[in-house]
Amino acid sequence: MRPRSLTAFGFLAPYLLIFASFWLWPIIYSFYLSFMSTRRLPWTFNPKMTWGRVVQDPAFYNALENTLTILAIQVPVMLFLATLLAVMLNSTLLRARGLIRFAFFAPVVIGEAAYAAVFRLMFNTEFGVINKVIESVGLPPVEWFSNPDAAMALIIMAVTWRWVGYNAIIILAGLQSIPQDVYEAATLDRVSPRQQFLYITLPLLKPVILFCLVLSVIGSMQLFAEPYLITNVGGPGGATETLGLYLYRQAFLNLNFGYASAVAYTIAALAVMISALNLWIGRDKT
C-alpha cells in the first residue's frame, strides 16, 4: 500500500474500529445467532426454532399487521396534516410566527416518558378529560386501553401528535425554497390559489415530502416507546404490539436471542423493501 493511503487509513482507523466492533460485528454475530436455538444452554444449531418460527408465528404476524396498520394510516394522515400545517405556518397573515412554529415543533422536544404519562391520564376511561368531552356530547365513553381498536387509534393519535410538527417544519423549509417569482408569474396568468397549490407547490415539494415519507416509514417500523409506555407494553393482549416491541420481548424478556436475531433481520429486510418501494413510486419519470 502506498504511504498516502496508509495515512488515510490511519486517520480512518478510530472510526473503522468503532464501526467494526459496534456495527459490523453485531450484524455478523446476530446473523450467526439467527440460526441457533437459544432456548437452553448449550445453544444448538436449529434454524427451525428461529427462521422456521418467524414464517409461521401468529404473534409475529400480529406485530407485523399492527406495524403495517400504523404505517398505512398514521403516515399518510400525518404527512397530510403536516403539509397543511406548513402551508398555514408559511402564510403571510400569520402573527407571532416564531412562537407558533415552536409550539408545533415542541412535542418532539418533550421526553417520551413524560408525554406518555400525560396521554395515559388524558385517555383514562373513568377520569380522563377525553372521555369527559365524549360523554358531554352524549356519546358512550371509549375504553381506550381495553378495546383493541381504540388502543390502536390512541397510539396513532399519540404518534401523529408527536411528529406532525416536526414534519411540518421540514416541509415548511421546502416551501420557503420555492422561488416567489413562480407564484407571481402564476398570479399574473390568473391561476387560482387552489391551482397554484396543486400544480406548483405540491410538485415542487415532492422531494421534501418523499424525504419525510421515508423517515416516517423507518420511524414507524421502529415504533417502540408509545406502545410500551402508553398501552401497557403493547396491550391489550398484544393489540398494539409493534415489531420493535416484539423484538424487545423476545430478546430481553424471554432471552431468546436466536429467535430475536431472526426477527431483527426480517424487520431490516422489510424496512429496506418498503423504503425502496417509496423511492420507486416517487421517482422522477423522465
Add this chain to the structure above:
Amino acid sequence: MKIFGTCAVAALCLSAGLVQAEEITVWSWGSAAPALDATLEGFNAKHPDITVKVEHLGYSDVKSRVLAACAAGGTGLPDVFQFQNVEMELIGAQFPDCAADLVPLGFDAEAQAQFPEFKLFALRQGDRMIGMPWDSGPSMMFYRRDFFENAGVSADDIVTWSDFAEAGAKVQAANEGVTMTNDNLNGGTEWLQMISNEQGCGFFSSDGESITVNQPGCVAALDVVKTMVDAELMTAGNFGERVQNLSAGSVAALMSGAWFEGILRNNAPEDQSGKWGVMAMPSVTEDGVRAANYGGSLLAIANNSDNKEAAYSYLSYALGTNEGQITMLREFGLVPSLVSALDDPYVNEPSEFWGGQKVWELVLSRLEIIEPMNGTAYFSDADQVLQSVQTKYLNGEYDSAQAALDDAAMQISFATGLPVAE
C-alpha cells in the same frame, strides 16, 4: 503544587476509607425497597462497617436491567438484586454464572433448611444456590368493610366465585361509583395465574417438561375472569391504577399476593383506617382450596461483586433472621418465607388498620395449602401468549375457555419447543 498536595491527601483518605467501610448496593422495587431500608438500622447495629445502599427502581426496570447486565457478562450489576421466584429460573437457565453461588458464602444445607422447599426450588442449580428466599405471596382478597356493609353483604358468606359475583352486584348497586374489583386485564394475567394456581393447574407441568395450561383448573380460572368482566364487576387496572382506585375509594375489593397489604396500608388515606378487611380468596367449588401464591421474591448476589462476603452478611440478616423478616412484615407486609419467623408473637397481633383483624394469622394459614408451581425458564413466553388469548376470549373471539386455552397451549408449545401434556 499546593493544589496537587491537597488532591493527594484527599485520594489517600478516600482509599483508606474504602478499605475500612464496605458499601454494597441493592436493586429493589415496590414496597420491598423501603422494607429493606427498614432493616438497615438493625443490620448496622450488628455490622457498623458495612453500608447498604438500596436503590428503589420499578419492577420492570430491575428485571430488564438485570437481564441485560447478565447478558453482558455481569457488567453493571449491583452487589445484590431482587428477583421474582418464578422468573429466577430464566437466569439460572441462560446465565448460570450471573448470580453467585451462596453455598460457599455460608448458605449451607442447615441454613437452607430454614426455608420451605417451594421457595428453594427455583434457586437450586445442582449443588449451587443462586439466591436466598425472601417473601412469599399468599393471594388474599382485600375488601372494603363499609362498602360490603352498605350492601348487606358479609365476607364470611363468600365462599365461591359465584358468591363473590353475587355480592359484587349488590355492592355496586349500593355504592355509587364503586367497581367491585380490578385486574390487570390490559397488560397481565394476574387473576388467571392466581385462580389457576388455586385450582391446582400450572402453566407448565411440575417437572417443567410439558405445557398444562389447557387443563381443567386453568380453564375454570379463565371462565371466572370472563364471568366477572361480563357482569361488569371487574375493570382493567394496572398496578398504579389499582393503587389510585383504592385510595380514591372507587374499588371495593382487590385480590393480590399478601405483600399488597403493605402497599394498600401505606397508600390508603388515613380516613380509610379500619375500613378494610382481608379474606381468603373464594374458590370455584364449595369445598375447593382457597389459597394460591402470587409473587414472592428472593435476593441474589452478583457473581462479579467485590463484596460478596459483606453482601451475604446483609442477606443473612435481612432474610435469615426473625428480626429482619419481622421488621419487613410489620412495616411493609412482606410475608416471611423464613419458617421460624412464622412463630414470632407479632403474627398473632390484631391490626388496627384492618379493623382489629388478625390478618397475619389468616394469611399464614394459607402457606401450608399452597400448591407449588413450576415457573420454568419460559414463564414470560407463556404469560405473553396468555395475555393475548385472554383479551381475545374476553372480546368473544373464542367459543369457549377450553378452545382459548387449547390455542394458547399450542402457541406456547410453538414458542418453547415443549410438548402440550396429554
